[in-house]
Amino acid sequence: MITNTEVEKRGNQFPNNIIDFKHDNEKVYFTTQNGVLLEITILRDSMVRFRYxxxxxxxxxxxxxxxxEVNTGYNELEVEEKDTSFTIATSKVVIRVAKKNLKITISDLEGNIINQDDNGFHWEENFDYGGNVVKMTKVTQSGESFYGGGDKASHTNLKGKRISNWVTDSYAYGKDQEPLYKSIPFYIGLHNEKAYGIFFDNSFGTYFDFAHERRNLTSFWADxxxxxxxxxxxxxxxxxVEAYTDLTGVPELPPMWALGFHQSKWSYYPESKVKEVSKTFRDLKIPCDAIYLDIDYMDGFRCFTWDNQKFPDPKRMIDELEKDGFKTITMIxxxxxxxxxxxxYQQAMENDFFCKRADGPHFKGKVxxxxxxxxxxxxxxxxxxxxTLYKEMIADMGVHGVWNDMNEPAIMEVPTKTANLDVRHDYDGHPCSHRKAHNVYGMQMVRATYNGVKKYTFPKRPFVLTRAAYSGTQRYCATWTGDNVATWEHLWIANVQMQRMCMSGYSFVGSDIGGFAEQPNGELFARWIQLGVFHPFCRVHSSGDHGDQEPWSFGEEVTNIVRKFIELRYELLPYLYTAFYKYIENGVPMLQSLVYYDQADTQTHFRTDEFLFGEQILVCPVQEPNSQGRRMYVPKGKWYNYWTDELVEGGVEKWVSAPLDRIPLFIKEGAMIPKYPVQQYVGEKKLTELKIDVYFKEGKEDSVIYEDQLEGFDYKKGRYSLRNFRLLGKPNELIIQQFKDGSFTTTYENFKIQFHGLPFKIKEIEVDNEVxxxxxxxxxxxxAIEVSKDMTAIHLIGE
Known part of the structure; x- marks a missing residue:
């Protein structure tokens, strides 16, 4: 990787004075004497594109x-030429473009600098490949912190770090290792209680230096x-985060079973082993919705085939698994x-669909x-x-979802681990080499997979999983963080990776629970399950060469703990499903780092362990062996200990008890948390009531519960149920109001409401203004009370 210093030494060129300027609707153009063009596009009052x-x-x-589907449109736009600069003003920001060198300064309306060029844009001709190495250097503001960046295995705050984006098969990667499986060239800067974001939309290898080489400079560049x-x-x-997520997109709602617990291994075969695993789940009453078939189900690892010795009748097996409540996911x-x-293979040959080298022959690689x-x-x-290749697998065989692996693409027995850089790509009519297409290769594979799975699972919703990704891949699929290791350090890594991915617009994410490489002991596995059930995608996966890694593999004590927490996840499915709805509708991350929750509190800027699951549940995993508790930071507000109902004042670090069968877990005061009964799989039970845990607060708090038919697309036609609740607590009374939207009718008729933390004894209850x-x-x-789901108001009056 080239450094800042090397770039500046090696014949860099910089823009000089502006000689031409044009304003055309939302675009402003500048031309310099030495041939640099700058196009500034105002997409929103607070979202601006800079293109050189x-x-x-x-x-x-x-x-x-x-x-x-990105939303664009601005309220105000004024462009003014001054003596030394041009000024572009919207209702949110003021952009100054220096006439002598094209350097940019972005300020808020009060004149506070938000983002400022140092060297600004500069470039160097790439004599090896042609084109330019392009680079941007910014001023690092006083006290500035940095977040985002995708799946990086490092501290949530990137200050002082350097990262790179070149999608890479990184088996058993370590802390701070670069690069990893995903390229998400987006970061958030925070200083003086003001946040901004930058998305460097360049699919070449990209690099970011967050005041690493020089503490007053932040830079990003591409090959x-x-x-x-x-x-x-x-x-x-x-x-x-909302604006970036809107720009790069969100997925459709997944089927709710995709949010259940999934079990995987390299590999479950033959059929008798798959049946043994599925039967044990049901015998031990450990909820599970999906079982994965790794590459060994194929005939000689040929994609879209089945090994008839291991799986003589896959359709029958898949049907039988489905009757027991298991969805089957296959790898491609x-x-x-x-x-x-x-x-x-012959179809691809006949249609000329394979990638070619620069001088004509097909690219070949060993996998x-x-x-x-x-x-x-x-x-x-x-x-x-x-x-179209998914028709037989999905429509005929009945497979429920597809898992795209090795799609970096990963190539064996070569130092680069991937395709040659001279491989040619169509790039949707913009022909290029693998240098440009590498980071999007896996994304476009999973895009094609998504389109096929969606077509052949219709009218049900598709489920697709990918390992490799570029920004925007979240539109098509869930993802996981690749081949991790069964160590306590990797438990920490999994926690920060999930927070970072969610802050980078990609919320449907999880890790290989328990670790892919090596073997966890029972304690580590239990602690990882306790964390993993609070991740949007929840799957155990292991390499299989070191022993079993099912929930019952570590003795009765651990089995009981694992069951307890998987059951808790199934109880919280309506809460998690609602969080997914908020992610899709409003770009709200399904997990929130503490700095996202309260950026004004500088204590949150360097916290890694604690996070919010949804918007009202605070989680802090235990990440060290032999622990009976831990210190954690409780952010602003008041929080109820989930296990004891003790009310804790936030803004402090405190010791929390956490024996092996507990994880520090707190509920925001005023929250209304929906719960389903424990099911062995989604849809096993017809819901007869919805439990809602209500946590008293003196003051106001809003909560939401989103529900629909769980699998189809009718929700897009208004057939959903969106319940908005407003809680108002006073020293001697509690009022809950419900406002409902959508035409979906739930199967249950009543709420069972459990009140927590009431400071008074209930004397009288009014429902819809009647005692x-x-x-x-x-x-x-x-x-605890039971009321009709159609109630509009509940009023508790104390003695």
Whole structure:
């Protein structure tokens, strides 16, 4: 990786004075004497795109990252020429462009500098490959912190770090190792209680230096392509994340079973082993919704085939698993075995769908089947063809979801671990080399997979999982953080990776619970389950070469603890499903780092362990062996200890008891937490009532519960149930109001409401402004009542 100093020594060129200027609607153009073009696009009052070119010419404007549904439009835009600069003002920010060197300064309306160029844009001709190395250098503001960046295995605060983005198969990666499986070139800066974001939309290898080499400079650069970045102004982190998420897109709601517990291993085979695992789940009454089949289900690792010795009748097996409540997920890799008798290989050959080297021959690489060729998923015709291949697997066999692995693409027995840089790609009509297409290859594979799975699972919703990703991949699938290790350090890494991914617009994410490589002991496995059930995607996966890693593999004590926490996840599914709805509707991360929750509190800026699950549950995993508790930071507000109902004042660090069967868990005061009954799988039980845990607060608090049919697309036609609750607590009374939207009718008729922390003894209860008897509400003195789901108001009056 080149350093700042090396870049500045090696013939860098910089823009000089502006000689031309043009304003055309939302775009402002500048041209310098030495041929630099700058296009500034006002997408929103607080979202601005900066795009630079050299030699008086822009490249074709194309990106895989940007959502077609991004919301744009501004309220104010004024452009003014002054003596030494041009000023572009919106209702949120003021942008100054220096006439002599094109340097940018972005301020808020009070004149506070939010983001400022140091060297600004500069470039160096790349004599090895052609084109330019493009770079941007910014001033690091006093006390500035940095967040985001995707799946980086480092501290949540990136201050003083350097990261790189080159999608890489990183087996058994370590703390701070670079690069990893994903390229998400987006970060959030925070200083003086004001947050902004920068998304460097460049699919080449990219690099970020967050005041690492020089403490007053932050820079980002790429091996080629354009200097093309988006700036988002908050001033809240939540506003920055919302804007970036809107720009790069969100997924559709998954089927609720995808939020259940999943079990995987490399590999479950033959059929008798799969049946043994599924039966044990049901015998031990440990909830589980999905079982994964790794590459060994295939015939010689040929994708879209079945090994008839291991799985003589896959359709029957899948049907039988489904009757027991298990969905079957199969793996598909990108490499197709070179075999003239292999129909899918022959189809790709006949249609010229494989990637080629610069001088013409097909690119070949060794993967699990041996020598393989690789479809060019950046070609829309290839994606269309790939989607059709799922018909037999999904529509005919009944497979419920697909798992794309090795799609970096990972290549064995070569130092680079991936395809040669001279491999050519279509790039949707913008031909390029693998230098540009590498980081989006896995994204485009999983895009094609998503389209196929969606088509053949219709009218139910698809489920797809990927390992490799570029910004925007969240539109198509869930992801996990790759081949981790069964160590306590990796438990810590998994925690920070989930927070970082969620703050980077990608919330449907999880880790290999228990570790993929090596063998956890029972204590580590239990602690990892306790963390993993609070991640949006919840799956145990292991390499299988070191022993079993099922919930019952570590003795009765650990089995009971694991069951307890998986059951808790199933209870909280309506809460998690609602968090997914908020993520889709409003760009709210499903997990929130403490700095996201309260950026004004400087104590949160360097916290890694604690996070919010949704918006009202505070989690702090135990990450050291032999622990009976831990110190944790409780953020602002008041929080109820989930296990004891003790009310804790926030803004302090405190000791929390956490024996092996507990994780520090707190509920925000005023919260209304929906719970389902424990089920062995989603849909096992017809819901007869919805339990709601209500945590008293003196003051106001709003809560939401979103529900629908759990699998189909009717929710897009208004057939959903959105319950908005407002809680108002006073020293001697509590009022709950309900406002309902949507036309979906739930199967249950009643709420069972359990009150926590009431400071008074209930004397009288009004429902919809009428006093009702305790008997009719089944009030038994333990602060629980049953009321109709259609109630509009509940009023508790104390003695």
């Amino acid at each position: 070119a050299t030699e008086f010419a822009f490249e074709p404007d194309f990106s895989y990252a940007i959502s077609s 080629g392509g354009e200097m093309n970045y988006y700036f988002f102004y908050g001033p809240k982190i939540s506003q920055v 890799d990108p490499g197709l075995k070179i075999d003239r008798e292999y129909d899918i 699990w089947p041996g020598e393989c060729k690789f479809p060019d998923f950046t070609n829309p015709k290839v994606r269309e063809w790939w989607a 009702v008897s305790f008997e009719s509400l089944k009030f038994n003195g333990n602060n």
